[in-house]
Amino acid sequence: MTKTPTFRRRLVQAATALCALGAALPALAQQPWPSKPIRMVVGFPPGGTTDVMARVVAVPLQKALGQTVIIDNKPGASGNLAVSEVGKAPADGYTLMVAPISVQTANPSLFKPALNPERDLQPVVSMGHTQLYLVVRKDLPVKSAAELVQLAKASPGKLTYGSGGPGTQMHLVGELFKQQAGMDAVHVPYRGAAPALQDLLAGQIDYYFDPASGFSHIREGRARLLAVTGTRRSPFFPDAPTLAEAGIKGVELGNWFGLFAPAATPAEVVARLSREVAKAVALPEVKQRFAELGVEPVAQDSATFHKTVADETKLLSALIKERRIAID
Structure with a gap:
């Protein structure tokens, strides 16, 4: 009986040690991020600007992180399928999305029932930016954006402009242009930018806002560039004025591309x-490949990119409401 207190004491000590070990196991099991492959979801088909940018950045990114970066194309519903999948994924830094910011800024106002990417996703970093290029068919009798506006006002509803489809950035910028210029023109939607460009070249539509896909046709004179969106001139066509310089203010909207993550992703992973993405887009080989797409590499950090998203959301939600733009 004299050994019982000692035995009990040792038993308590052993139990305490086991409890401490059990509490420490999760921390011991948790490995530093990243410890396995990372999946970057792209909500558009292979070969498009978003997909190519993701693949170009993935190469230096996986070298920097020491893990494979897998590109997973989930096209559909203007990127909404990818938004839904990534928004519901574990917030552990292993499921990300590369997308134009329209998935957060425009889609919630365009699609019913409305998505809530602002709640489910967070901007991590921007990767690049493209201006949009106001291009007219070569035989349209105008030589400036101001002359295009005058022609439209002289014949309301007669001019036609194309886009890559309802709710695309091309469409929204086209509506913003009409709003700010106080003019009217008929929207002709296409299933992508390429057929819109082909019909412009064929003279079937009068103008459109090119998303940096018609550069060769502009340079070779098959289409005429009048002006560019944005706050400064394009490095690809420095002789073309901005719309503000042409006297049409408030049409600065371009197209941002960036990396997004589930909303609760740890701050250290986001940072x-x-x-690493900022380093990647600064590499000469990445800059060169982006330039071939008409994209300027611009890496806004998470806070700055979040403000860009918020500002554009405010602008587009008001525009969509005012112009009564809707997609069933």
């Missing part, structure tokens, strides 16, 4: 991704 690491932001730094």
Whole structure:
């Protein structure tokens, strides 16, 4: 009986040690991020600008992180399928999305029932930016954006402009242009930018806002560039004025592309991704490949990119409401 207190004491000590070990196991099991492959979801088909940008950045990113970066194309519903999948994924930094920011800024106002990417996703870092290029068919009798507006006002509803489809950035910028210029023109939607460009070249539509896909046709004179969106001139066509310089203010909207993550992704993971992507888009080989797409590499950190998203959301939600743009 004299040994019982000692035995009990040792038993308590052993139990305490086991409890401490059990509490420590999760921390011991948790490995530093990243410890397995990372999946970057792209909500558009292979070969498009978003897909190519994701694949170009993935190469230096996986070298920097020491893990494979897998591109997973989930096209459909203007990127909404990808938004839904990534928004519901574990917020552990292993499921990300590369997308134009329209998936957060325009889609919630365009699609019913409305998505809530602002709640489910967070901007991590921007990767690049494209201006949109006001291009007219070569035989349209105008030589400036101001002359195009005058022609439209002289014959309301007679001019036609194309886009890559309802709710695309091409469409929304076209409506913003009409709103700010106080003119009217008929929207002709296509299933993508390529057929819109082909019909412009064939003279079937009068103008459109090119998303940097018609550069060769502009340079070879098969289409005429009048002006560009944005706050400064395009590095690809420095002689073309901005719309503001042409006297039409308030049409600065371009197209941002960036990396997004589930909303609760740890801050340290977001910060690491932001730094590594910024390094990647600064590489000469990445800059060169982006330039071939008409994209300027611009790496806004998470806070700055979040403000860009918020500002554009405010602008587009008001535009969509005012112009009564809807997609069933």
